[in-house]
Amino acid sequence: MSAADLNLLQRPNDRLRRRRLVNLGMEVLAWLAAAIAVAILGIVVWSVAKKGAGALNLDLFTKSQANASLFGGPVRQGLANAFVGTLIVVGLATLMALPFGILIAIYVNEFAPRAIKSLVGLTLDVLAGVPAIVIGIFVFSLIVVAHGQSAYAGGFALAVIMLPFVARATIEVLALVPNSLREAALGVGAPRWRVTLGVVLPQTIGGVLTGATLAVARVAGETAPLLYTCSLVAQGTHWNPSQPLQTIPVAIFELSESASTDDQALAWAGALVLILFILFASLGARWLATRSRRKMLGAVR
Amino acid sequence: MSSTIEAAVRVETKRQPLPPRERLEQVFDVQDLTAIYGSKAALKDVSMEVYKNLVTAVIGPSGCGKSTFIRCLNRMNDLVPSFRQTGTIRYHGQDIGARDVDPVAVRRTIGMVFQRPNPFPKSIYDNVAWGLKVLGMKDDLSERVERALTQAALWDEVRDRLKASALGLSGGQQQRLCIARAIAVEPDVVLMDEPASALDPIATQKIEQLLHELKQEYTFVIVTHNMQQAARVADMTAFFSISRGEEGERWGELIEYDETEKIFTAPSDKRTEDYVTGRFG
Numbered sequence: 001m002s003a004a005d006l007n008l009l010q011r012p013n014d015r016l017r018r019r020r021l022v023n024l025g026m027e028v029l030a031w032l033a034a035a036i037a038v039a040i041l042g043i044v045v046w047s048v049a050k051k052g053a054g055a056l057n058l059d060l061f062t063k064s065q066a067n068a069s070l071f072g073g074p075v076r077q078g079l080a081n082a083f084v085g086t087l088i089v090v091g092l093a094t095l096m097a098l099p100f101g102i103l104i105a106i107y108v109n110e111f112a113p114r115a116i117k118s119l120v121g122l123t124l125d126v127l128a129g130v131p132a133i134v135i136g137i138f139v140f141s142l143i144v145v146a147h148g149q150s151a152y153a154g155g156f157a158l159a160v161i162m163l164p165f166v167a168r169a170t171i172e173v174l175a176l177v178p179n180s181l182r183e184a185a186l187g188v189g190a191p192r193w194r195v196t197l198g199v200v201l202p203q204t205i206g207g208v209l210t211g212a213t214l215a216v217a218r219v220a221g222e223t224a225p226l227l228y229t230c231s232l233v234a235q236g237t238h239w240n241p242s243q244p245l246q247t248i249p250v251a252i253f254e255l256s257e258s259a260s261t262d263d264q265a266l267a268w269a270g271a272l273v274l275i276l277f278i279l280f281a282s283l284g285a286r287w288l289a290t291r292s293r294r295k296m297l298g299a300v301r
Numbered sequence: 302m303s304s305t306i307e308a309a310v311r312v313e314t315k316r317q318p319l320p321p322r323e324r325l326e327q328v329f330d331v332q333d334l335t336a337i338y339g340s341k342a343a344l345k346d347v348s349m350e351v352y353k354n355l356v357t358a359v360i361g362p363s364g365c366g367k368s369t370f371i372r373c374l375n376r377m378n379d380l381v382p383s384f385r386q387t388g389t390i391r392y393h394g395q396d397i398g399a400r401d402v403d404p405v406a407v408r409r410t411i412g413m414v415f416q417r418p419n420p421f422p423k424s425i426y427d428n429v430a431w432g433l434k435v436l437g438m439k440d441d442l443s444e445r446v447e448r449a450l451t452q453a454a455l456w457d458e459v460r461d462r463l464k465a466s467a468l469g470l471s472g473g474q475q476q477r478l479c480i481a482r483a484i485a486v487e488p489d490v491v492l493m494d495e496p497a498s499a500l501d502p503i504a505t506q507k508i509e510q511l512l513h514e515l516k517q518e519y520t521f522v523i524v525t526h527n528m529q530q531a532a533r534v535a536d537m538t539a540f541f542s543i544s545r546g547e548e549g550e551r552w553g554e555l556i557e558y559d560e561t562e563k564i565f566t567a568p569s570d571k572r573t574e575d576y577v578t579g580r581f582g
Contacts, residue, residue: 188412
């Protein structure tokens with residue numbers, strides 16, 4: 001660098017000063033945007049925690065909801081029936097969506113011609129964007145009109161919502177499996193299905209579980225489809241999926257409209273548990289994802 | 302004859318002269334093979350034979366279609382959607398390019414080792430055993446695994462850690478594991494697509510030694526762009542080169558195919574001589 005250039009660098013320079021100022025301003029704006037996102041989550045969690053903490057005790061998990069308006073309202077009640085119901089409904093949804101989603105992903109990534117591949121991809125994106133309430137009405141007209149409400153119907157509605165998430169996530173991890181691995185397996189004379197089941201799919205278990213966990217977290221809080229399909233519930237804790245079962249989001253929805261402050265506190269406690277569940281599920285999914293990615297990249301090199 | 306040719310020949314190990322070609326058993330008989338990706342020909346009009354229990358090297362500059370050629374020999378190109386081929390490839394007299402031939406059956410008898418070591422992310426043992434299990438060769442599984450690893454000169458290095466992940470092996474060990482995996486299922490032919498190009502000289506030397514020992518049992522076709530390697534390991538050598546059309550299109554062509562010694566000492570084509578003496582490529 002010549003001496004003249006050095007002079008230019010050392011001289012106080014208006015343009016440089018202005019650029020630094022603009023840079024600083026933009027950095028602050030970007031930082032603020034990020035901070036606001038974190039703050040919103042913080043405020044939501046904090047306010048839910050504050051209002052729900054009062055009802056957060058062992059009874060919440062061991063006792064069922066009682067109908068306050070009929071019996072004058074017991075002093076302490078819980079949401080055990082809703083937790084059981086959510087467990088069953090979401091479990092059913094996962095049982096339906098997971099194998100189906102994995103099969104879609106295997107077809108799309110391993111066997112489908114390019115045109116069908118992008119068509120199915122587009123379909124999945126559109127399906128993921130369909131409002132939950134529309135899926136609720138759809139399942140209502142498909143199942144509930146003829147057979148009445150049940151945990152099966154609720155599970156089916158949630159499965160429709162889960163499906164594109166599970167399929168998408170699985171397609172993404174399948175695409176990460178290096179082709180050299182498929183060639184290696186084909187090279188020893190293995191048929192395609194053995195290659196897919198024996199070599200490709202085991203590589204993706206972590207990623208598939210991640211996608212499934214995120215999908216579970218996503219549908220665990222869905223309310224609208226369940227209102228149509230699984231909301232007219234009997235009192236007490238039930239395990240029979242051919243009946244409609246109470247679920248956490250529907251319980252929150254109903255309790256929050258109650259005049260009783262006990263009920264409202266119960267709704268907040270349910271909301272807190274739901275948020276914590278989703279938080280831990282997402283963290284778990286993240287941990288699984290980094291773990292399986294590391295494993296997979298180790299396979300390439 | 303230039304000194305470069307002599308240098309190339311000197312590194313070659315002492316070899317027995319080959320019997321006349323009519324007396325060798327043909328494994329592959331390739332006639333007018335043209336390989337096309339999309340609308341672009343990667344390889345045009347290749348005709349050559351591959352003989353049993355010999356090492357046949359395919360050499361040539363990058364882009365001359367060497368890899369495409371050997372991937373045609375076990376239908377590996379089937380995986381590429383836009384690929385098609387014309388001409389015939391007879392394997393012991395049977396046309397394996399035909400539509401009704403099961404590519405899986407072809408790959409069972411014609412194994413492959415790839416450019417970069419690609420062990421399965423399974424244990425060392427399972428890497429070799431997986432193919433055996435898939436093909437139903439489940440009797441004496443452990444013995445078969447041990448035999449394959451021994452043949453691939455890897456047994457002594459891994460016998461104490463068969464359950465360990467194959468990904469923990471060095472690159473050279475991984476490649477020998479891939480060779481063990483390929484020969485465990487008792488193929489007739491083993492195709493090798495630049496098997497040593499990602500390896501250091503010592504690992505390369507081990508693999509070349511393997512070829513010498515294993516060719517009693519198998520037929521090898523090896524792609525390499527290392528001419529010394531071809532000179533060292535191959536009995537027959539095919540030289541491929543790039544041809545250019547009038548409109549600038551490029552395709553690979555078989556220029557000359559002969560005994561390795563002839564290719565490196567007295568090539569009959571000027572292009573072969575230019576390549577093996579280092580004037581081109």
